[in-house]
Amino acid sequence: MYTQAMDTVGKDAADAPKALRSTEELALQQRFDARIDAGEFIEAKDWMPDNYRKTLTRQISQHAHSEFVGMLPEGNWISRAPTLKRKAILLAKVQDEGGHGLYLYAAAETLGQSRDQLLDALHSGKAKYSSIFNYPTLTWADIGVIGWLVDGAAIMNQVPICRCSFAPYARAMVRICREESFHQRQGFDALLTMMTRGTAAQQAMVQDAVNRWWWPSIQMFGPPDDQSPNSAQSMRWGIKRISNDELRAKFIDATVAQAQLLGVTLPDPELKWNEERGHHDHGAIDWSEFWRVVGGDGPCNRERLAARVKAWDDGAWVREAAMVHARKPSTQAQAA
Ligand code: BYC
16 A cells, blocks of 8 residues: 555655565565554564655654754853743753754664764755744743744644654654643743733733744644645655644644733734634735745754854864773773
């Protein structure tokens, strides 16, 4: 059912679907398809079609890159957090994002590419990372809104990945989702404090941040289903369990009630409950802006990439020292 011939067509000749070469390979393919149909998990050492491996390497590494790049807009506010408690929370959150990146790089590496190769794709601009992190954090309220909306969207997208057919990715996501839940709550709590106990200026700052982050947040789920080239195959393989549009609708429905509780207005006059669909209707999403940002021309793309490349270059001596240490006979004896 999911033969190589039906895999997503790649973008260059090397990615083009290959003809099945042998009866042995055909049998492996059939066994793989049956395992997917039965809802079994695929482990890294199991046989898998090339394009399944390629799709997962793409998605998991892009996810890892998003976690790393996602540290930058929030890290920007650690030294300016308004209280010791908020600073400690933000430090922990940013550290968590670094940890998520590491679990995800480790999961991606099980598919055969080294971490250096994966990071090189980020640094050379070949690999994508989430569009959302190309927007600036202008005020403290942006930090609360990132927790509430961005981490809220992340949880909605990532909980179904805990059931992804590729076991190392699914396992990594279980822990990540638990931590994302804390991230979402701390953001909501920071905003609730400002909205219920803050000054009029602080409340206006929250509303302004919501106005700027709302549309990019709902774009995070990716293009509409009918314009999503990877969705159909990823859903057949059990990599994606719920479609981009469905997840977006669930997120909007959950967030409308939370916005009312906070006392903020979501910047979409067309947001309205549709009884028949069982979801909110919403205004048109600016997909041209989304593709511009994904293509490298968002407000902070260049700054974000430059910061990651600089961090990599500045860390060269640490990697070299770690390698020298690992090669020392005394270290190897200890490891044995
Ligand atoms: N930004 O066919 P589609 C976090 C690309 S981390 C940029 O629907 P797919 C957090 C897509 O890659 C958040 N690009 O693709 C961290 C594809 O291009 P390629 C990250 C996007 O993969 C720190 C093309 O558009 N979360 O929350 O089936 C602090 C067509 O799309 C985006 C994940 O990575 C986007 N928003 O579905 C706080 C979750 N959307 O690669 C928070 C795991 C789409 O073919 N990833 N594109 O050249 C996924 O669930 C899926 O990869 C996506 C896209 C839903 C994102």
